Amino acid sequence: MAKKPKEISYRTVGEWRLKSKTSYKNPFINVTVDATFTSPSGEKFTVPGFYDGASHPEDAQHPKGEDTWRVRFNPNEVGRWKFNIFSKPADPALTQEGEFEVTSCEARGFLKATPGRAWGFHYESGEPVFFLGDTVYNLFGMAYCGGPVASFLKRRAQQGFNLLRVRLPVSPFHPPDGYNHWQTRRTWPWGGSEQSPQFDRFHLEYFHTVDQVVSEAEKLGLGFEMIMEAWGFEFPFNCRHLFLPEWEELWMRYLVARYDAFNCVYFWTLMNEYEYYPDGRWKRQSSPLADRWAMRMARWLKSTAQHGHIVSVHNGPQMPPFAERFATDPEAIDAIMFQSWGTTGKEDAWLASGIEESIAKSLKDWPGSALFAEYGYERNPEVSLRLPGHRFCDPEHTRRGAWRGAFSALGVIHGFENSWGPCMILDQDQPGLKYLLHMRRFFTGVVPFHRMRRTPEVLAAGEYAPGLQPLALATENQEVVAVYLPAGSSAHLALSEDKSYRAQWYDTRVGQLSPASPSAQEKKLSFATPGGQDKEQHPWDWVLVLFSNHAKKRSAGKR
Template sequence: MWVARAPPRGKEATVTRATCVRLGVVVVLAVTVMLVVPGEAASRRGAFAALAEDDQRVARALYEAQQASGVRPWTLDEIATRRRSASSWQDVFAAMRATGLVREKSLKQVLRRYGRPAGDAGPAAGEPASAPPPTPANPTPAPPAPRPTSPGDPEPVTASPPVPAVPPAPAAAPAPEPATAERWGMQEIVLRATGAYRQPFGDVLVTATFRHESGRTHQVFGFYDGDGQGGQEGSVWKVRFMPTEPGRWTWATAATPPDPGLHGLAGTVFAGPPAPGNRGPLTRPRAPYLFPAHADGSYTFLIGVWARPWEFEPDARAALYDTLQGHGITRLRLWLPAGAKFDGDYGRYNLGFMHALDTTVRELQARGLVADLILYNNDDERDMTRRQDEQYLRYVLARYGAFRAVTVTIANQVDWHYAGHDSGLNDVQASTDWGNAAGEYLQSINAFRVLATQHHPGENHRGLVYYLPALAEWPFAAWSDWIMKQLQVTALSAAQTLEEVEPRSCTLNERGLARLNAIVLALRERFRQAVSVDEYSFESDGCTPSWKALSATGTRKTHWVVTASGAWGSTSLVGIQEDVADVEVLRRRPTLAQLGIVARVMRTLPFWEMTPANAIVSPNPVVIGGEAWRTTFAIGKPGVAYLVYALNGGAGTVTLPAGTYRVIRVDPRTGEEVELGTVHGGAVPFALPGARPADHNTGDSDWVLLYVAPGARRS
């Protein structure tokens, strides 16, 4: 973290007015700081330029390979000077490795990873050229589209303050040496205002622009942080930045009004490669629209629970994380209560809560867990104006958008947002319009492309209209990164048709689970986006129809159907629901362990490529309400791996393409795996213990079959 103060007072200032260059630029969420240091570097200014072209490529590769080590990184000219006095580049590499500046085991590894053209030159000698920089994922944000006037928002619609343009680079001035940062890490700059402001959250607009040496830029907002430690009063503003590429990033800030401590500061960040375990942020799922990849191309099997870790003491919080991760949970849905995040009104934020949330997000990121931030809650914030909405969305992205662990659900139950203002369909339409306007605005300022969506139940607050017919719709497709649906599976079980008002029920049957599968498949096909089922009903010891209506058994079965639909999901478990936080209760119940079996099995398979494949398996239907409903569901990567979930067990046939496959039966209650031998492509029969319970919340009847080509299953 780098701290900038202005105006300076003697030697106490970290950066003096002489070392900070005033610029009329966008304040960039930045990391560590460096301007060109003309002192000793100037005395060797020609060393790098005097090198031959091939030697410049080697010098630049060594320069970019430097890691944070407590030792000041060498400049390009210093590296070039070392080469003049050494017998070979190998000697320079050995000296840098001995001091901890580089971690690669050989010069060849450095060149392979960092050896890229200097300017427009070709590849480093003896090494392949790296790919050109990708097209920027986040161009300069355009002003958001006008948002429709909505209930509770009588004021005229006005555009947000424009982000200033980036001026030409400043002249060189003395500044601290650069500190290294890791790619996809969260870096922070602390600024201190000189003026006092009545409403610092809204009266001051701080922005920052980071420019990579390739030309890529990120423009971000800064945020007010009180005393910087969770106190409301103070002069601290912060900017946070995620280096999306390794190499040199220059940054510059601007503020309105142009406070000397916030406006016109500039510097440089040097980003190295990601640390072990840092796979980068999740990216928008592409065809076949199953799971999001990390920025490095790897995948996480997403399986989530709702939680409020900030309510735990540190030791209990660590125990919660250990318990969840020990059972394969990879995603926590963090519901931000209105009573906790605001400080008296919608334009001020409770910085004590925000610091507690900072801690939670940092801890989840360090553990490789996904933090899904739910920003609005039902109709709690329905009286916020458009201006307050935009200020809040800017603040959230400024504060949390640079964390690679974060995804955003703008509103829980988005259809409820204006439930108190009208009745029936008007509520739903106004809420949908608000949800689209909020989503479009958030995406227009989303510098690091944090994945964002809405939680869409398709129901009115009073449950009067619209629920079941809306399940086939996704009105946010123009801006959302994935589809998030609430599919209350016991309501789907009880409904005679999908044209009626949501029935309240505590019974789980084949009709409800088959409908869930069919809805997920249809949404993906129609809207060409990945689907998550976040709230298929919460686990409960009793029953609150229909939103809290599943037993441990019903939760297990429903999550397997979600998985066998090529979707991911989350639920709320007894032990960490709402205001309850009891890890021991969570550990004693079977639910978490059985969700862990889902996660363990799927991680051994190429889940991100396993598309819905119901056609390969006998449907084994049951008749409810005069209609046949399938009880088997399948996903697969053709010719490689298939998973069949048999809700009622029984006998049937799986049709496989040519090849040889191991057959493995998995007990979803215990995780026990039994090898059933080898089969070849064609129509392959199977026989499982079978039963049809009257209520799938109570009866145990389900099994999982895996058909895996040799070598396709990971340990």
């Protein structure tokens, strides 16, 4: 008995359902199901299947006593495909072959890492991607505990977010006081318990909820960074004498089998802050052991997850540079989900200083792609402080941190105390979120982000206090130039004399453009910001944007 698709649209998920009456002592490990799919052009993909439980007695279509296995595949080519599903040991009920037709349809396809092109990411359709993301580590656990996840996903998609950082294992606690007070059900994804784990079986009821959330994201066009192993200081990832390589491989294979076929899986991230490997201890710098683990697991993952999703790592320590860490196999890791919070103290959190310097140092000579994936979590003063590091992460930190990341030519992911982990306030947006939407509008509606590159040479030489250095982006021919001033003041430019420009200010607080006129400065093209201060008397940040008039004569916007 099997569900066997006869026709599938290009880049949609097809599912083959097989049922067996064979009594396996532990169907998660006593039989292995795989499938090979052959495209019209002859390309072959071998993907794992997964056990999904016994039939429900109330389901008349599925006789009692049969167990279910599923194979999920997402075709990348239009035409007639062949497939062969097989099992070890051989079970006739878990063996099947046949053909199906893949029909054409408009689809942007999978996300691909494209280092050196645009900002490092394109869809298969060729569309460059500007990332605006949110961090909701425990999204699947929140859904399993009855949280309003569907409405949250819909709102984020409508707002223009296109990526969420989520974890497959739920983190019920983060030191020193980050308990999940919303958690009403156990979210342990394996069998047994944390005290007596059974790593050779999986909590199917939990994974059925994950399926529902993934399917909802698929409909909305949202992407997930699927974090396969949570913080390395958590059990079982900090107990490698129990969570042995055999169990790690079984865990990752199961995740791949269930979710690798989905378009919404943008990234497979091996571990959050992978440098905790192997003992769960914080390290000031990455260790060769953790780096070798990441490269080894990335290669294993690419051989198993043959749909070809991006394989990424997320850092804790920022040094040594990633090009040095992965020099022995630079193509194993496709993307870095980079973390740097900048300044977070009482007097300097508003400025989020140091982010662009950290990005430049850590990603120096990195041949792959990267995202600015974490720089703090905006504090909600109406809830108890669970993590002291969030105390001064206010909306100003949210805004400036995002602009610093974007002016490093990286997509940006932030996080909020309402939703990142211990709290579940999914129906309320925090004040800083609107600033992220204004930033997205600038890069997707005002300037051609995919053509913009870091261009510090357009800035005239000068000395600046820490955190006050302007940042510049420009197109290759400097037809569009943008300068971010994190604390107001003036932008002094060193642009070609053979171009004239029209200039505008972009207000990062409200997302509006206004005319900009140059200041009278000898031998310099300078623009003084419109000024303004927040209630703490911190100067406002501004973006100057210049568009070439494609004329050699000078104009009001060019001296």
